[in-house]
Amino acid sequence: MTWLVTGGAGYIGAHIVRALASAGLPPVVIDDLSSGHANFVPDGVPFTHGTILDRDLLTTTLRDHDVTGVIHVAGFKYAGVSVQRPLHTYEQNVEGTRTVLAAMAETGVHNIVFSSSAAVYGTPDVPLVTEDLPKRPASPYGESKLIGEWLIRDQATATTDTPHPLRHTSLRYFNVVGSADPTVYDTSPHNLFPIVFEKLLAGETPQINGDDYNTPDGTNVRDYVHVGDIAAAHVVAAQRLQSGAPIEAAYNLGSQNGLSVREIMDAMARVTGIPFTPKIGPRRPGDPDRIVATGDLATRDLDWKMRHTLDDMVRTGWQARQNAH
Structure with missing residues (x-):
C-alpha cells in the first residue's frame, strides 16, 4: 500500500x-x-x-x-x-x-x-x-x-x-517557495527565490524585472x-x-491575495539581514500584471490553507539554502 x-x-x-x-x-x-x-x-x-x-x-x-x-x-x-x-x-x-x-x-x-x-x-x-x-x-x-x-x-x-x-x-x-526540511531547497535557476538567494550569497544585487505594472507598487503580483x-x-x-x-x-492551491515582487525583495532584505536596494531591469516579455488564484475548493476538501507568512517562506528557504554550503 x-x-x-x-x-x-x-x-x-x-x-x-x-x-x-x-x-x-x-x-x-x-x-x-x-x-x-x-x-x-x-x-x-x-x-x-x-x-x-x-x-x-x-x-x-x-x-x-x-x-x-x-x-x-x-x-x-x-x-x-x-x-x-x-x-x-x-x-x-x-x-x-x-x-x-x-x-x-x-x-x-x-x-x-x-x-x-x-x-x-x-x-x-x-x-x-x-x-x-x-x-x-x-x-x-x-x-x-x-x-x-x-x-x-x-x-x-x-x-x-x-x-x-x-x-x-x-x-x-x-x-x-520556502522549505519544510532543512536539507531540501529549491535549486532551480529560473525561480525568483533561489535567484535572489544566489545573488545575495555572491554579494550581488538582485533585480526586479519591471516596476511599471498596473499594481499597487508597480511590480507584478503572483501566488x-x-x-x-x-x-x-x-x-x-x-x-x-x-x-x-x-x-x-x-x-x-491559491493564496487568495498574492504577493508583489517588491514585497518579496523587502522581505528578503529584512529576513536575511542583508540590506539591498534591488536594481530595476526591463520587463520580461509576456509577464502579466497580476495572476492570483483562489483556494476555496481546496480549503473545503484538502485542508488547504496558507500556514506560513512571507517571512516564514523567506526564512525557511534561506536557512535550507545556507545549510547546503
Whole structure:
C-alpha cells in the first residue's frame, strides 16, 4: 500500500515524500535526477533511478512495491525555457504522463494525483482565478500540463465501467517557495527565490524585472505558496483517493491575495539581514500584471490553507539554502 512519487528527488517531490511518510503512507520514488538530487530522498525510501518515459521500469516499480497510487510530479517545469524547447517539454510532460498512465493501467493502479500548474490558465484578466475559468495556456509548458489533465480525464472516462475506474485529481499552483526540511531547497535557476538567494550569497544585487505594472507598487503580483503547504495538500488528495471519498477533478492551491515582487525583495532584505536596494531591469516579455488564484475548493476538501507568512517562506528557504554550503 505504497504511493509512488514521480520526481520524488526534486524540490517539491522530496517534500511530498516526507509528508507522505509522516502521514503513514509509505512513499516510493522514481526520478531521473535531471533536476532532482539523490540526497533529497530520505534514507530508507525505495528509490528507482530512471525516467518515467521507460514504461517497463515504471511497471516493475509499481509491481515490486505494491503501489496503490501515484503522485505524478515529474516533469519539465520551466515555462520560459519551454518556448525554446517545445519538443522536449512535450516529450517529458505529455509522453511522460501517457507512459505513467499506461503503466498504471497495466499494473492495476487506479489512483493518481497530478501535479499540474496554474499556467493552464495563461494570463487571465480577472482578479481571482477559479477552477472553471477558460484554459488559455501561454507557453508549451502550460499547454503540456493541460494536455496531461486531458489524458488523465480521458483515461478515467475510458475506465468508468471497469471494476477499478481511474480516480484522479489535478492540483494547480504557481510559485512554490520556502522549505519544510532543512536539507531540501529549491535549486532551480529560473525561480525568483533561489535567484535572489544566489545573488545575495555572491554579494550581488538582485533585480526586479519591471516596476511599471498596473499594481499597487508597480511590480507584478503572483501566488507564492509554501512548499510544506503544497506537500500537505497532495497527501490529503492521496488519502481521499485511497479512501474512496469524493474529490474534484482539479483544485487551485491559491493564496487568495498574492504577493508583489517588491514585497518579496523587502522581505528578503529584512529576513536575511542583508540590506539591498534591488536594481530595476526591463520587463520580461509576456509577464502579466497580476495572476492570483483562489483556494476555496481546496480549503473545503484538502485542508488547504496558507500556514506560513512571507517571512516564514523567506526564512525557511534561506536557512535550507545556507545549510547546503
